[in-house]
Amino acid sequence: xxxxxxAIGTELLLGQITDTNSSWIGExxxxxxxxxxxxxxxxxxxxxxxxxxxxxxxRSDAVVCCGxxxxxxxxxxxxxxxxxxxxxxxxxxxxxxxxxxxxSGRGRPMPANNLRQAERPEGAAFIEQMPGTAPGLVCPxxxxxxxxGTRELVLYAVPGVPWEMRxxxxxxxxxxxxxxxxxxxxxxxxxxxxxxxxxxxxxxxLAGRIDHLDGQGNPTIAFLASGIEGLKVRxxxxxxxxxxxxxxxxxxxxxxxxxxxxxxxxxDDDTMESVVLDLLRSSGLTxxxxxxxxxxxxxxxxxxxxxxxxxxxxxxxxxxxxxxxEVLEVPDGPVVTTDAAAAMALGVRRLLGADVGIAxxxxxxxxxxxxxxxxxxxxxxxxxxxxxxxxxxxxxxxxLPGGRRQVREFTVxxxxxxxxxxxxxxxx
Amino acid sequence: xxxxxxAIGTELLLGQITDTNSSWIGExxxxxxxxxxxxxxxxxxxxxxxxxxxxxxxRSDAVVCCGxxxxxxxxxxxxxxxxxxxxxxxxxxxxxxxxxxxxSGRGRPMPANNLRQAERPEGAAFIEQMPGTAPGLVCPxxxxxxxxGTRELVLYAVPGVPWEMRxxxxxxxxxxxxxxxxxxxxxxxxxxxxxxxxxxxxxxxLAGRIDHLDGQGNPTIAFLASGIEGLKVRxxxxxxxxxxxxxxxxxxxxxxxxxxxxxxxxxDDDTMESVVLDLLRSSGLTxxxxxxxxxxxxxxxxxxxxxxxxxxxxxxxxxxxxxxxEVLEVPDGPVVTTDAAAAMALGVRRLLGADVGIAxxxxxxxxxxxxxxxxxxxxxxxxxxxxxxxxxxxxxxxxLPGGRRQVREFTVxxxxxxxxxxxxxxxx
Numbered sequence: 001x002x003x004x005x006x007a008i009g010t011e012l013l014l015g016q017i018t019d020t021n022s023s024w025i026g027e028x029x030x031x032x033x034x035x036x037x038x039x040x041x042x043x044x045x046x047x048x049x050x051x052x053x054x055x056x057x058x059r060s061d062a063v064v065c066c067g068x069x070x071x072x073x074x075x076x077x078x079x080x081x082x083x084x085x086x087x088x089x090x091x092x093x094x095x096x097x098x099x100x101x102x103x104s105g106r107g108r109p110m111p112a113n114n115l116r117q118a119e120r121p122e123g124a125a126f127i128e129q130m131p132g133t134a135p136g137l138v139c140p141x142x143x144x145x146x147x148x149g150t151r152e153l154v155l156y157a158v159p160g161v162p163w164e165m166r167x168x169x170x171x172x173x174x175x176x177x178x179x180x181x182x183x184x185x186x187x188x189x190x191x192x193x194x195x196x197x198x199x200x201x202x203x204x205x206l207a208g209r210i211d212h213l214d215g216q217g218n219p220t221i222a223f224l225a226s227g228i229e230g231l232k233v234r235x236x237x238x239x240x241x242x243x244x245x246x247x248x249x250x251x252x253x254x255x256x257x258x259x260x261x262x263x264x265x266x267x268d269d270d271t272m273e274s275v276v277l278d279l280l281r282s283s284g285l286t287x288x289x290x291x292x293x294x295x296x297x298x299x300x301x302x303x304x305x306x307x308x309x310x311x312x313x314x315x316x317x318x319x320x321x322x323x324x325x326e327v328l329e330v331p332d333g334p335v336v337t338t339d340a341a342a343a344m345a346l347g348v349r350r351l352l353g354a355d356v357g358i359a360x361x362x363x364x365x366x367x368x369x370x371x372x373x374x375x376x377x378x379x380x381x382x383x384x385x386x387x388x389x390x391x392x393x394x395x396x397x398x399x400l401p402g403g404r405r406q407v408r409e410f411t412v413x414x415x416x417x418x419x420x421x422x423x424x425x426x427x428x
Numbered sequence: 429x430x431x432x433x434x435a436i437g438t439e440l441l442l443g444q445i446t447d448t449n450s451s452w453i454g455e456x457x458x459x460x461x462x463x464x465x466x467x468x469x470x471x472x473x474x475x476x477x478x479x480x481x482x483x484x485x486x487r488s489d490a491v492v493c494c495g496x497x498x499x500x501x502x503x504x505x506x507x508x509x510x511x512x513x514x515x516x517x518x519x520x521x522x523x524x525x526x527x528x529x530x531x532s533g534r535g536r537p538m539p540a541n542n543l544r545q546a547e548r549p550e551g552a553a554f555i556e557q558m559p560g561t562a563p564g565l566v567c568p569x570x571x572x573x574x575x576x577g578t579r580e581l582v583l584y585a586v587p588g589v590p591w592e593m594r595x596x597x598x599x600x601x602x603x604x605x606x607x608x609x610x611x612x613x614x615x616x617x618x619x620x621x622x623x624x625x626x627x628x629x630x631x632x633x634l635a636g637r638i639d640h641l642d643g644q645g646n647p648t649i650a651f652l653a654s655g656i657e658g659l660k661v662r663x664x665x666x667x668x669x670x671x672x673x674x675x676x677x678x679x680x681x682x683x684x685x686x687x688x689x690x691x692x693x694x695x696d697d698d699t700m701e702s703v704v705l706d707l708l709r710s711s712g713l714t715x716x717x718x719x720x721x722x723x724x725x726x727x728x729x730x731x732x733x734x735x736x737x738x739x740x741x742x743x744x745x746x747x748x749x750x751x752x753x754e755v756l757e758v759p760d761g762p763v764v765t766t767d768a769a770a771a772m773a774l775g776v777r778r779l780l781g782a783d784v785g786i787a788x789x790x791x792x793x794x795x796x797x798x799x800x801x802x803x804x805x806x807x808x809x810x811x812x813x814x815x816x817x818x819x820x821x822x823x824x825x826x827x828l829p830g831g832r833r834q835v836r837e838f839t840v841x842x843x844x845x846x847x848x849x850x851x852x853x854x855x856x
Binding site for chain 2 (some may be wrong): 012014015016017019022023024025026027028030036037038039040041042043045048052055112166182197220224225276283286289292293295296297299300301302306309312313314315316317318319320322323326329351352353364365366392404405
């Protein structure tokens with residue numbers, strides 16, 4: 001089973017919008033065991049859309065068209081599907097009513113153009129999921145095969161709006177493709193999020209496991225370096241049923257976790273931010289952050305997580321050295337040191353009345369500072385252990401690679417990673 | 429003249445990497461007056477690469493291949509060009525020496541594989557720019573035309589590494605295409621960065637100007653909404669020489685600026701952050717920021733600009749209301765008000781000893797706060813005017829659209845935009 005992706009829209013060719021949908025669909029197809037050998041972008045031109053779809057159907061069994069389903073005259077995907085399937089466009093009354101209802105429910109007048117979206121090529125069906133106002137389409141068609149037989153083909157059309165597209169692809173396109181391909185097996189994947197070891201270091205730790213899996217081919221392990229998001233280890237398993245696939249994944253996850261230990265900070269959509277906020281919340285602790293080179297990025301990322309406010313009190317951005325000394329009471333002297341980081345963490349904890357203080361100071365570049373090279377970063381975490389008699393301070397000095405932006409981003413995840421280890425040690 | 433873009437790499441189809449190169453090349457082609465009607469992604473498979481290039485050459489005059497120029501066995505672009513042009517791959521001695529020199533200059537051993545990169549199809553030339561270790565290629569070829577004549581075609585190959593690709597496309601590919609197309613005119617563009625007016629509002633202000641330009645077709649005006657980067661107005665002019673094109677642009681810029689006034693905060697690579705830092709620097713003023721819903725994003729973006737440290741002292745992230753009251757001395761009461769924003773700006777200015785204080789407080793969602801709906805944002809800027817007898821405080825209450833992330837991002841540029849207007853008013 002081969003499926004191509006055709007992204008439709010002149011703005012994609014002109015570079016006004018970057019086509020990220022095709023990449024995402026390509027990933028879902030790969031995960032579902034369906035080959036995708038070509039992906040094409042074409043503008044809002046009926047002849048060229050039709051020509052592109054015909055070419056795709058000549059070499060693949062299915063095509064996902066993305067975009068061109070809006071209500072304007074520029075939106076030509078419906079017309080192109082009608083041409084390719086040889087069926088006239090018909091107005092679907094039930095869909096017309098549904099669209100009219102959507103607008104009246106929001107108390108907005110419906111532009112007459114929007115009824116164009118209720119048209120479908122005769123014989124085509126609407127995609128069940130419809131999170132926006134643009135319906136998606138499934139258009140089965142038949143073509144003569146080279147062997148004199150009949151090729152059963154299918155065209156899907158989904159909107160270019162990413163969240164609408166994703167819901168339709170996951171809800172209808174992928175399951176329908178798998179059914180047509182006779183893929184009765186289920187493919188499931190799980191991503192272990194790691195931090196604290198390089199890609200080659202991870203590969204070394206997992207070498208025995210990878211060799212073992214290479215022999216049997218299922219499950220599989222893949223790595224993906226994702227900058228400030230850490231390093232991802234993706235496990236993929238295939239089985240006749242979801243339950244069996246999940247069992248394979250769970251068994252493999254246990255093997256990998258045994259080899260990686262505390263390097264694994266989360267699973268799938270977990271982020272280092274959400275993980276440390278959850279750890280703090282479950283311990284009933286509040287947090288304050290003192291930031292120098294990151295300039296507020298640690299706080300900003302923590303606040304990306306809805307509900308951060310019950311744990312994160314705030315912080316001080318002590319970009320100028322004077323602010324470190326005056327506001328955070330860091331003793332006079334150099335500020336790119338673990339001592340300065342510890343004093344910042346203690347200072348911000350005291351000033352904001354938080355249970356836990358974290359701090360980062362360092363050299364983001366472009367120039368060195370206090371004779372320390374670009375990439376030098378000092379981190380600190382402080383908290384009072386339960387029943388202890390004074391604050392415990394963990395500090396780290398490290399040297400991060402890359403330019404200004406990369407150093408600052410790695411500082412954020414490094415500091416949050418240190419906080420995580422501190423909290424784990426505290427509670428064990 | 430038509431030019432297609434072919435992005436080569438299995439990782440692009442699998443969605444492991446999003447192809448942003450094609451979009452960027454598409455934009456450069458459009459700007460240079462060259463049509464690009466199709467863009468294709470294809471995997472690391474020789475037959476399919478060749479087939480894709482043949483199709484592209486059948487309907488276009490030129491193709492830019494992006495990726496597949498590395499030293500490994502997976503990198504097949506050179507082989508594909510040899511097949512399509514019908515010329516054997518030959519080792520280029522001068523390039524071999526150059527590559528060997530690159531490695532020895534960096535004191536690193538050269539893997540033998542890297543010499544594959546010194547191969548080119550006979551008759552092809554290397555691209556002059558070579559910022560990395562992968563040389564680019566220009567391969568002219570001829571094919572019989574439909575009219576019995578000869579079609580003069582050209583294939584370019586550039587690496588997939590964005591900064592290497594960009595230098596080659598701007599330095600060689602675009603000028604070579606323009607020469608082949610007989611485009612003797614020069615096309616130049618300038619982007620005016622604006623904030624404070626919607627896209628339709630800008631279009632209304634510029635309607636007369638757009639009508640006027642539509643009549644003559646040169647220069648042209650286009651809009652691009654760019655979220656936290658503001659709204660861009662791009663002017664493009666065509667002329668026989670650079671000097672004349674620049675003169676056209678300068679004249680049009682003056683017309684547009686007369687209509688938009690202070691909405692224009694910068695040009696081309698200027699950002700709102702760099703603009704306000706420059707304004708502060710030229711006035712000898714330092715800045716401190718108090719942030720609530722943005723959680724540090726204002727400070728983080730200011731620190732993205734190298735050299736921010738001479739102006740930006742830092743700030744306080746007062747995410748919890750208690751931090752606003754205790755650390756910034758905001759009077760008890762509701763905190764989503766312009767009074768609270770003003771108190772935050774005064775408080776952070778005092779605490780950090782800065783000349784100018786800015787503050788943002790508001791409701792990022794997902795839930796409303798103090799009975800105020802999601803998107804409600806209060807901003808404040810405070811400074812002592814020269815020779816005045818007390819601080820001047822500017823405040824704004826606004827309602828921003830979108831979800832949590834969008835509200836926070838628009839808050840950042842709105843606050844910096846208010847700071848900019850405050851500084852302009854102060855110095856006038």
